[in-house]
Amino acid sequence: DTAVSQTPKYLVTQMGNDKSIKCEQNLGHDTMYWYKQDSKKFLKIMFSYNNKELIINETVPNRFSPKSPDKAHLNLHINSLELGDSAVYFCASSQVAGAYGYTFGSGTRLTVV
Amino acid sequence: AQRVTQPEKLLSVFKGAPVELKCNYSYSGSPELFWYVQYSRQRLQLLLRHISRESIKGFTADLNKGETSFHLKKPFAQEEDSAMYYCALRINMFSGGYNKLIFGAGTRLAVHP
Numbered sequence: 001d002t003a004v005s006q007t008p009k010y011l012v013t014q015m016g017n018d019k020s021i022k023c024e025q026n027l028g029h030d031t032m033y034w035y036k037q038d039s040k041k042f043l044k045i046m047f048s049y050n051n052k053e054l055i056i057n058e059t060v061p062n063r064f065s066p067k068s069p070d071k072a073h074l075n076l077h078i079n080s081l082e083l084g085d086s087a088v089y090f091c092a093s094s095q096v097a098g099a100y101g102y103t104f105g106s107g108t109r110l111t112v113v
Numbered sequence: 114a115q116r117v118t119q120p121e122k123l124l125s126v127f128k129g130a131p132v133e134l135k136c137n138y139s140y141s142g143s144p145e146l147f148w149y150v151q152y153s154r155q156r157l158q159l160l161l162r163h164i165s166r167e168s169i170k171g172f173t174a175d176l177n178k179g180e181t182s183f184h185l186k187k188p189f190a191q192e193e194d195s196a197m198y199y200c201a202l203r204i205n206m207f208s209g210g211y212n213k214l215i216f217g218a219g220t221r222l223a224v225h226p
Contacts, residue, residue: 004156033213041197043157043216055211090157098203098212099164101147104157 003027006091006105013081014113021076021108023091030095031055032074033102034066037088049074081112115140117202119217126190127225134185134220136174136200145203146183147214148174152196160198161185170194190224197221 004025013019025032033056034046048056049068063079078085088109092102116139126132138144148160160169163176163183174185183200200217 031211041219041221043199043219045213045215048211048213050211056206056213092157098214099145099162101149101159101162101201102214103159104149106156 004091004093004103004105006089006108008108009106010109010111012111012113015081015083017081018077018079019081019110020078021089021091021110023074023076023105025072025091025093025103027093027103029093029103030071031093031098032068032071033092033094034074034076035090035092035104037090037107039087043090047074047076078110081110083112086110086112115202115204115215117200117215117217119198119200119220121220122218123221123223125223125225128192129189132185132187132190132194132222132224134198134200134222136183136185136217138181138183138200138202140181140202140204142205144176144178144181144183146174146176147201147203148172148183148185149199149201149216150196151199151219157199190222192224192226195222195224 031050033048046060047066052068065077068074088107091105094102118137146163149157150160172187199219201214
């Protein structure tokens with residue numbers, strides 16, 4: 001009964017390809033996020049959506065395009081993948097205020113070769 | 114500037130020893146702080162919120178506004194505590210309750226038998 005689920009868990013692809021990562025939450029939360037964890041384990045927010053509306057875009061390259069078909073889903077599409085995109089991508093969700101913290105998915109390990 | 118600093122990349126202790134993982138923050142608003150734990154290759158899990166003043170798995174953390182700190186402590190470390198620990202600060206973006214969590218760089222706790 002996973003609260004925040006991401007697919008796929010692992011993704012290995014070549015430079016220049018386009019790929020998508022899917023995220024779904026069944027917690028009834030209003031807000032969803034994408035975080036990137038780099039090779040040094042540093043976590044940085046990329047995007048935030050509230051009820052399908054983009055709230056935060058942290059100067060992420062245009063090659064990254066989030067899409068939220070409904071408030072339970074937030075997908076991440078990446079065009080023209082580069083070596084530097086290799087990282088673990090975490091989806092998270094919270095109530096709008098986030099006072100109880102965020103619930104994270106298990107991550108998608110993206111390797112670009 | 115809004116910032117979370119975890120000065121130690123690695124903290125190595127023996128089982129039964131006390132543990133203190135340091136976290137300092139910089140934020141002009143009213144701070145709300147969290148500790149997250151990430152066991153090997155797993156999702157981030159919420160460990161503590163400063164608002165709730167609870168103790169989880171023997172860990173406690175007190176917000177010290179004078180020293181702008183939120184150090185995580187445990188009197189007797191266990192081997193199963195070995196993990197990556199992240200301190201996080203909730204930043205209010207603008208009206209409407211929208212917010213984001215910014216993370217410190219993380220501290221790896223290694224508890225040896």
